[in-house]
Amino acid sequence: MKRLVVLGGGESGVGTAILGKQKGYDVFVSDKGLIKEKYKEVLSKFEIDWEEGQHTEPKIVNADLVMKSPGIPEKVALVQKLRSLKVPVVSEIEFAANYTNATLVGITGSNGKTTTTMLTNHLLQSGGLNVGMAGNIGDSFAQMVAQEQHDVYVLEISSFQLDDIENFKPHIAVLTNITPDHLDRYNYEFENYIAAKFRITENQTEEDYLIYDADDLVIEEWLKNNKVRAKLLPFSTEKVLEEGAYLEDNKIITNIDNSIFTMSADTLKLEGKHNVKNAMAASTVAQLLKIRKQTVRESFETFQGVEHRLEKVLKIQNVQYINDSKATNVNSTFYALDSVSTPIVWIVGGVDKGNDYDALLPLVREKVKAIICLGLDNRKIVDVFGSIADELVETGSMAEAVKEAYRVSEKGDTVLLSPACASFDLFENYEDRGRQFKEAVRQL
Structure with missing residues (x-):
């Protein structure tokens, strides 16, 4: 029986433990801090072995696979030790993606990813697709894969989650923007953080799509100097694009494979230019997944926005x-x-x-x-x-x-x-x- 050790007993850790148990792993959860009562109850229910307040090294280094919670930095001594022992250390999205054949939509960026994720989920659900929304928002992706069956997953993904992927690849990736953030985790090197965000596309092929902000100079510069295999679909509020989404006369126009969709920017309930961009990204995903245009327009009118965001x-x-x-x-x-x-x-x-x-x-x-x-x-x-x-x-x-x-x-x-x-x-x-x-x- 293979041994799966989960570092961190929060949402992603407990979700991974449930999925690991279901797939026949011997699972052990270890959290250096305290595990919340609600998570302890879940671990007990699934008869999963756990510890809190410490990491007992002998019970960890004998793992066949380690899932590390996104909050644990790479430079922690225990992680370094696991790396030196050649024990694979992966993130929850990497682990969970192995156990589903659903279409994956992965959304990352410094800002706007939660709104874009919720909007995308709202559009796809309104269009009648069987969608699960998970990742950095709401429920753990792994737990959803273990307990629910969806045809499409819309995942909000942080750079920390992308740091520990190997084969993870979304069919549709969205990169909302890149601005300096979390630099304390990337040795205060902006380049390291940019590279982490672009890992969302590193395993994509010509069959896949990367939707991105063409007004973002950091993204444009990176794309100039690095090869991406996925089909590029930019969006912009500043220039007219041959393919992708752009703004003209207060209308959002999306053109993909000569299929054109237009919508008045006033349809959006959300204020601010950045939300026009979030809407462009979400409607591009909806168009790729063949949601009816009328449904998309109506869905924008009913979207209420995100708690704690303006x-x-x-x-x-x-x-x-x-x-x-x-x-x-x-x-x-x-x-x-x-x-x-x-x-x-x-x-x-x-x-x-x-x-x-x-x-x-x-x-x-x-x-x-x-x-x-x-x-x-x-x-x-x-x-x-x-x-x-x-x-x-x-x-x-x-x-x-x-x-x-x-x-x-x-x-x-x-x-x-x-x-x-x-x-x-x-x-x-x-x-x-x-x-x-x-x-x-x-x-x-």
């Missing part, structure tokens, strides 16, 4: 409160500031992943009237923006941040939570941060 919470005394907690990097926050047309009270801060805030300076000068810092260490934000904001306040909790925002805002303003940072200093994750913001706003 989510309008409440209007209080004519001040709009917006939850953009999912903005964990500078580029996401750039989109958020860009999409608001009223004066902004900006709540920002958290765990900095090597951020360069300079790109935000013009927007902050033009639109932001007050900055509310929300983090354990706000020095960098104070250094960069302290001299240009009329008011800058440091706070240590969400309730305090929202009270300060309420104090300094006036009729017609927008209070925008768009932190540009990870949330782990004060919150469990960005969802927890967003929920606390919404709760604090409702308490006003």
Whole structure:
């Protein structure tokens, strides 16, 4: 019996353990931290051996295969040891993809991948396909493969998940954009991060498709210098394309194999130019999978957007409160500031992943009237923006941040939570941060 060791007892780890058990592996789950109660119950139910609070090396290095949770960096000593012993270390998407013949749509990028994934899933489901949505969003891909049967999987995939693939290949890959993010995991080398994102296409063949943002200079540059076998389908809001999706006279036009689909950009419920791009990517996937054009148009009208992503919470005394907690990097926050047309009270801060805030300076000068810092260490934000904001306040909790925002805002303003940072200093994750913001706003 082959031995599968799963490092990390979270969503992807437990899903992999269930699938591994189903496929006849001897499975052991090891988590250096604590495993949540709900996951322990699942592991017990499936009679899977586990440990928490430690990694017992002898029980790990004897594995035939190791699945490493995306949160564990490559440089950890245990991972290095497994590599030196030539034990294969793979990610959950690599492991799970071996056990399904479904059509895989893989979506990655620094920003927009969640919205694009949810939109794509919505379009395909509306078109009557049997779709499962998984990966970096919602349920674990492995658990879905073990317990449900789908014809198509729409997977949101992070660069960390792509770091540990060998043969994984989506039939349709989407690359929304590439901006500096998670550089702490890539030795602060942007090139390493770019290469990680492009792994989504490395196993694709001429039969497969790569949909990408043709306005993204980083992507264009990489494609110029590297060979991709997949058929390229670009999208752009700035230029007319022979094939792919583009914007003309406020219409989204998609042309694939001389089949043309047009739709007014006003059909989108979502605001902002970046969402036009997300819509282009999703509608290109829908067209490749033969969804009726009328269905696509109708589906865009019913799509509600993503929680914690430019989510309008409440209007209080004519001040709009917006939850953009999912903005964990500078580029996401750039989109958020860009999409608001009223004066902004900006709540920002958290765990900095090597951020360069300079790109935000013009927007902050033009639109932001007050900055509310929300983090354990706000020095960098104070250094960069302290001299240009009329008011800058440091706070240590969400309730305090929202009270300060309420104090300094006036009729017609927008209070925008768009932190540009990870949330782990004060919150469990960005969802927890967003929920606390919404709760604090409702308490006003």
